[in-house]
Amino acid sequence: MHSVETRLKALMLASLAGDARSYGVLLNDVARHLRIYFLRRLADAHKGDADDLVQETLMALHTRRATYEVDRPFTAWLHAIARYKLIDHFRRNRIRVTVPLDDAEDLFAQDQSDAAADRMDVERLLQSAPERTRELIYRTKIEGQSIAEVAESTGLSETSVKVSIHRGIRAITARLKGHAANDDK
Amino acid sequence: MQPMMTNDLIARLAGELKPVSRLAVIRRVVTGLGLSLIASALLMWWWLGMRPDLAEASTTMMFWSKFTYTLILAAAGAWAVKRIAHPLGSIRVNIGLIAATIVVMIILALVQLALTPPEEYMAMLKGHTIRVCTFNIVVLSLPLLIGAFWVLRGLAPTRLTVAGAAAGLAAGSIASFVYSFHCDESAMPFVAIWYTLGVLVAGLIGAITGRYILRW
Numbered sequence: 001m002h003s004v005e006t007r008l009k010a011l012m013l014a015s016l017a018g019d020a021r022s023y024g025v026l027l028n029d030v031a032r033h034l035r036i037y038f039l040r041r042l043a044d045a046h047k048g049d050a051d052d053l054v055q056e057t058l059m060a061l062h063t064r065r066a067t068y069e070v071d072r073p074f075t076a077w078l079h080a081i082a083r084y085k086l087i088d089h090f091r092r093n094r095i096r097v098t099v100p101l102d103d104a105e106d107l108f109a110q111d112q113s114d115a116a117a118d119r120m121d122v123e124r125l126l127q128s129a130p131e132r133t134r135e136l137i138y139r140t141k142i143e144g145q146s147i148a149e150v151a152e153s154t155g156l157s158e159t160s161v162k163v164s165i166h167r168g169i170r171a172i173t174a175r176l177k178g179h180a181a182n183d184d185k
Numbered sequence: 186m187q188p189m190m191t192n193d194l195i196a197r198l199a200g201e202l203k204p205v206s207r208l209a210v211i212r213r214v215v216t217g218l219g220l221s222l223i224a225s226a227l228l229m230w231w232w233l234g235m236r237p238d239l240a241e242a243s244t245t246m247m248f249w250s251k252f253t254y255t256l257i258l259a260a261a262g263a264w265a266v267k268r269i270a271h272p273l274g275s276i277r278v279n280i281g282l283i284a285a286t287i288v289v290m291i292i293l294a295l296v297q298l299a300l301t302p303p304e305e306y307m308a309m310l311k312g313h314t315i316r317v318c319t320f321n322i323v324v325l326s327l328p329l330l331i332g333a334f335w336v337l338r339g340l341a342p343t344r345l346t347v348a349g350a351a352a353g354l355a356a357g358s359i360a361s362f363v364y365s366f367h368c369d370e371s372a373m374p375f376v377a378i379w380y381t382l383g384v385l386v387a388g389l390i391g392a393i394t395g396r397y398i399l400r401w
Contacts, residue, residue: 064339
């Protein structure tokens with residue numbers, strides 16, 4: 001069964017052991033994921049910062065790779081670092097744009113971090129779907145690939161991709177409602 | 186499509202890859218805190234001096250209670266630094282352990298007070314070094330705080346205020362351990378209040394400064 005986590009984790013373990021080829025493949029893969037991750041979270045005016053953020057995160061992955069604990073999921077570790085870099089970026093950015101007090105940018109930057117928080121919520125919710133479904137949903141609904149593309153690369157039929165996604169979303173919706181009900185109590 | 190800069194960076198990083206030991210994080214924590222423990226101990230020895238009656242004191246119950254109390258706090262604090270050094274790290278367990286240790290110490294202090302005539306209460310609470318005890322512990326914690334910050338800056342804490350608090354608690358508790366070799370106070374209530382306060386003040390200093398100093 002193809003899974004981003006299994007694949008990246010295997011590459012990371014080989015990299016920690018010193019395998020430069022696996023490491024090159026890992027960094028390339030990670031860079032692609034990070035680019036999408038940052039582009040989706042940056043305001044139009046700041047899209048140009050995405051590549052800086054990708055590079056900064058790759059550097060951080062490199063210099064702090066010892067902090068990856070091999071019994072934990074690699075994607076969660078990487079996500080925590082990317083998220084830290086993004087929040088740090090917003091913080092720095094906000095300091096820069098708050099200097100002129102009546103600048104509309106200020107409010108705008110604030111909105112951006114709210115949007116990022118929403119995205120994080122989406123990702124947390126996605127975690128509640130089974131891993132296989134999660135990946136299907138992520139690739140179609142968030143990365144914007146077509147059903148046909150996903151079906152081809154996973155070896156599933158288009159129908160079963162659609163059915164999985166539908167069930168996954170229903171499960172997530174149910175969970176959301178459950179949360180709302182809990183909040184009311 | 187990735188920009189050339191990213192590809193160059195990847196090639197460079199892959200080129201300089203070296204194997205990483207699974208013990209690398211622990212090794213950094215031990216090195217950083219170990220060296221700053223030596224610095225703090227030397228500072229205590231040069232500035233305050235060892236208590237002159239150390240040999241006799243080491244046969245007393247009170248010396249060993251202080252020793253054990255500060256050592257447990259120090260171990261929990263150092264372990265917290267290790268745990269918060271990882272992205273997604275949490276120090277809830279360590280905070281629980283530290284809180285439980287403090288509660289036990291307070292209970293022991295109350296028991297000791299209960300066994301003492303009321304007119305001696307104030308003497309047990311104030312000792313003869315009340316004015317300097319907490320301050321000295323905080324000063325002795327400064328080299329350790331620098332050491333703990335050095336440890337964390339090379340690793341990947343993602344919640345900086347919590348990481349700073351962990352560094353401060355570790356620094357304060359190790360400093361109180363160092364200080365117990367100088368301090369000749371021998372009442373549980375004194376230790377329960379003023380030593381603990383020193384540890385907490387150091388933790389607070391770490392929490393406040395951490396979010397600025399620990400950024401990476």
